[in-house]
């Protein structure tokens with residue numbers, strides 16, 4: 001039913017990130033939140049260890065807690081992770097997965113550098129820990145393109161890639177990309193809750209996603225509107241890095 005859209009998305013991912021995917025390796029979900037929930041239900045058992053960044057997207061904490069997972073926090077810093085700490089945690093806890101948001105991380109805005117991304121994929125393979133890469137903010141940047149997704153370095157199937165378009169195209173549209181062995185579990189879990197995501201978009205998702213000029217203008221306007229709100233948030237720990245970056249870019253764009 002959504003084959004055409006999935007084919008279109010395969011071209012989009014190949015052009016933008018040099019991912020080589022087939023339509024069968026993509027699943028359309030109702031937002032990345034649904035995708036996280038599917039991954040948790042399909043792949044995490046009670047008492048499995050799950051590594052989460054600290055701080056992280058709070059819904060992820062709720063989803064993995066509800067699944068009965070033991071949460072193992074991993075500090076995230078402006079320079080990314082302490083990779084020795086990550087390896088030690090993988091050795092000690094043998095986690096089932098590490099949920100991470102390495103590009104414009106929520107809530108800090110930090111970006112994990114490319115060397116760490118490669119290393120994380122190697123560690124995932126060595127310690128057999130799935131990496132659940134949540135990447136909803138990738139296209140929302142001004143200036144330097146962020147490093148390639150972890151998924152681009154994965155050859156052995158340890159990375160599950162979540163890409164939401166709900167932040168700037170339409171609410172409730174996200175894609176999960178993973179290798180068939182994992183996809184089979186996710187499809188089974190999805191069929192227990194519905195028989196497919198209603199596809200509200202035609203196959204122009206990829207074209208819209210690359211309409212950067214329009215997106216930039218809209219975001220600049222939006223930022224002017226919410227600026228006062230962000231100023232209040234600057235006081236909150238973890239956002240102090242995020243706000244000045246946003247402020248600088250949006251002010252110049254809005255002029």
Ligand SMILES: Cc1ncc(COP(=O)(O)O)c(C=O)c1O
Pocket residue numbers: 030031032033034057101106134136164165166167172173174
């Ligand atoms: C890191 C992160 N992942 C996922 C989501 C939710 O995405 P979606 O609207 O696609 O469910 C958000 C915010 O809403 C987020 O900040």
